[in-house]
Amino acid sequence: MSHAEEVRDLVRRWTEAVHRGELESVLADHADDIVMFDVPPPHRGVRGMAAYRELWPPFFEWQRSGAVFEIDEIEVVAGEDVAFAYALLRCGTPDELAERPDQRLRLTLGLRREGERWVVVHEHHSFADTSGPSG
Template structure:
């Protein structure tokens, strides 16, 4: 199996574990030093497998209320020891607007012959009518204040 195929299977298994609320499956193949930047706070991200673990139970509760978590598109780029992948996912409820997709970026490294996730970044594009699409100056102003 190629590195790309191994990573694709790893990510697809992770997404299935997320969708089914399988915490052990979500944590599998993640580095002890995982860094994740998620949609909800903390905005500084979480660092370490214990902090990563703590983010999932509230998500599972929300998801059990009718939300979905499904990969729509997945692209993997890999060398022999490092890789990254990006994906678009349907992560939401039936009430969410069409095309409102979760953007996922994953960084991986090969550790003792197996791929492990070292970084995850989850985000949604802004959908408010006053965001960059309709008012690019507003986003620039917010970023300038940081």
């Protein structure tokens, strides 16, 4: 399997774990020094595994309302020691997706190779701001 295929598989496993609400599987391929910028606060991001871990239970609770979290498209660029993936995900409740069927969560991941495995060192989630002049 190529490095790009390994990263693509890691992202697929991660999104499936998020959708199932399996915290330990969500955390499994993340570095202890993870930095994440997310849609909700804190807008300066979270740093470290302990802070990253704390963000997921409220999201899982929201997801139990029937929300979707699935990859729509993904691209991966991978070298020998570093890689990044960028993806669009369907993320929302059935009502939210019906109201805005084209809206996608934007995901960017930065990864580094540690031994024989890839780990996520940076994670960024965002939605396009549709409130501005070009929205």
